[in-house]
Amino acid sequence: MKSSLQHAFNPEEFRREGHKLVDLLTAYLTDCREAIAMPVLPPSAPDEMERYWEGELKKQDFDLQQFYTKLITQSNHIHHPRYMGHQVVPPAPLSALTELLEALLNNGMAIYEMGPAATAIERVVLRWLAQRLNLPASAEGVLTSGGSAGNLTGLLAARQAMCGYDIWEEGSHDEAPLALMVSEEAHYSVARAARIMGWGEKGIVKIPVNGNLRADTRTFNQTLQKARKEGLRVIAIVGNACTTSTGTYDPLDEMAGFAKAEGLWFHVDGAHGGAAAFSEKYRHLVKGIELADSVVIDFHKMMLTPALTTAVLFRNGSHSYETFAQKAEYLLVNGKKQAWYDSAGRTLECTKKMLGVKVFAMIKLYGDKIFADYINTTYDLGHTLAGMLKRESGFELATEPDGNIVCFRYIPLEFRGDADALTAEIRKAIIAEADYYIVQTRVNGKTYLRVTLMNPFTGISDLTTLLGRIRNSGDALAAKN
Incomplete structure (x- = not known):
């Protein structure tokens, strides 16, 4: 018992593993900043994910860094500019270091x-x-x-x-x-x-x-x-x-x-x-x-x-x-x-x-400026996306956005079927491709796609590509009906 406690509280092991983790996270942040292609929401099923981790728990061997790497690959990549899902901010990296300090002081x-x-x-x-x-x-x-x-x-x-x-x-x-x-x-x-x-x-x-x-x-x-x-x-x-x-x-x-x-x-x-x-x-x-x-x-x-x-x-x-x-x-x-x-x-x-x-x-x-800059950047981007949608045929806004949350849908001009069902299917297609993460919501009884532009490094090209993907998926799905 004594040796296990000494091992668990070993400062040098903490230093060694901590340096490795920071290097791993730095590489991950670099990939996200450079918009390296990755599944922003890795495809998975809840039951399969549970079985995987149940199996991992039963294994005798364990490598801490491999565990960290696997956790990163299976997680939702909020720091990637094509994450546009829920209202979760990509935290400033140095604030995460402060969180480490908080956790250890406890x-x-x-x-x-x-x-x-x-x-x-x-x-x-x-x-x-x-x-x-x-x-x-x-x-x-x-x-x-x-x-x-x-x-x-x-x-x-x-x-x-x-x-x-x-x-x-x-x-x-x-x-x-x-x-x-x-x-x-x-x-x-x-x-x-x-x-x-x-x-x-x-x-x-x-x-x-x-x-x-x-x-x-x-x-x-x-x-x-x-x-x-x-x-x-x-x-x-x-x-x-x-x-x-x-x-x-x-x-x-x-x-x-x-x-x-x-x-x-x-x-x-x-x-x-x-x-x-x-x-x-x-x-x-x-x-x-x-x-x-x-x-x-x-x-x-x-x-x-x-x-x-x-x-x-x-x-x-x-x-x-x-x-x-x-x-x-x-x-x-x-x-x-x-x-x-x-x-x-x-x-x-x-x-x-x-x-x-x-x-x-x-x-x-x-200073205060970072919060103003973040609000301005993401809210401006929301208004930019709304302008793009109004210029694109087939797209419609649920309402004019106040900030960085934008609800919209795509209905092909000749489509006469169930627009709500089509919107849900378009969202499924985008999630299956995994390059983007977007969600859906109900507004005034209708189904809309919903993006929340939380990443300050999301660019116009990301939005343009997303709208192209949505249009292509919508056209293909509409043609089947």
């Missing part, structure tokens, strides 16, 4: 003495972000693990602040059920948060969207009054910055005004697009975010940071202490009096990763 951060430097760094990073969003000096917050956890944290705070009693201690009173208003295009995590809080389906009051798939301001009052007549007590309204499906931004400034007039909590789900605040060119998309009672932004979406790192900011910083107000005497004091430096009472997590460290390193290495 400071838990439930209370200050479990992670002193990381605790202070988190507070500094959150203050920095609040200033960039033009939130008041009273703003405070926490970092948590993902946008779903972030939205739940913000909406739990809304519930505690707006229900009129201590719901955390007393539970729900037998009176009007609580509810929130949110666009029918919102991310599922908002509805999930309502269900987790016990509000059920009726607690999710959906706001109709307009022709641009934004929450329709003309329906706000009617939607609220209808919910009230049905016996619901709406306590919050949620704005999207932006929606996951189409990348559309809700009119945050108008939602803020409505929330103030009606006495509602205003929460902004800016997990993907809240970072537009860093760009002079695109900041208008988040006009009104500074008026929110709570805001969620993912650093691992549009801020070049490895997953998962999500900021939850509260306009009134005291709300970040009241969300999970409870007692755990060996760790916590009463939540309303808790010191800022003990975070376990303010987040879903007790043990928590050193989430702010890699963000701090990014800020110091590159």
